[in-house]
Amino acid sequence: PLRSAPLRRGGGSGLPSSPLLAAITMENLHNANSRFALDLFRRFNETNPTGNVFFSPVSVSAALAMVLLGARGNTEAEVLKTFHFDEVEDVHSRFQTLTMxxxxxxxxxxxxxxxxxxxxxxxxxxxxxxTNTQKLYGADLAAVDFLQACDEARKEINQWVEEKTEGKIPDLLSEGSVDNMT
Incomplete structure (x- = not known):
């Protein structure tokens, strides 16, 4: 059965009523992230079986969990299934706790x-x-011009990532990777 977070639709505190319940729900999120990480690693390995892979499954999961906040219907069901979030009660408040x-x-x-x-x-x-992406994920919106100035948008994204990673990831998005359909 699909379980979605009350906070995803803007209601309820979403916080567990006991420390034991909190630990169980956080364990479910950790398990979902681990399963997704293995799925993603297998996928990377299919396309490049001898190469090195470095990625942050929690970062990818958190980014797509933010997308889940706005998803409905089949898209919502597919995101829940792909990231194993269908096994996590109140996924958004769990990510809020994990991020904090x-x-x-x-x-x-x-x-x-x-x-x-x-x-x-x-x-x-x-x-x-x-409001919910800010409250639950600490993510604000940067409005960029993907339609008319996609390369400038790419540079702005790269600059933000470089600042947040203290220069360790200077070019997350390579030239030509962002277009007006982004």
Missing amino acids: DINRSNAPYLLRLANRLFGEKSYSFLPDFL
């Missing part, structure tokens, strides 16, 4: 998870969607 835990300032490590939406400037996004 990863980004906590008193952690004995330096690890950051950063999210941002880059949307076509001529598109009107639903206010509830933008």
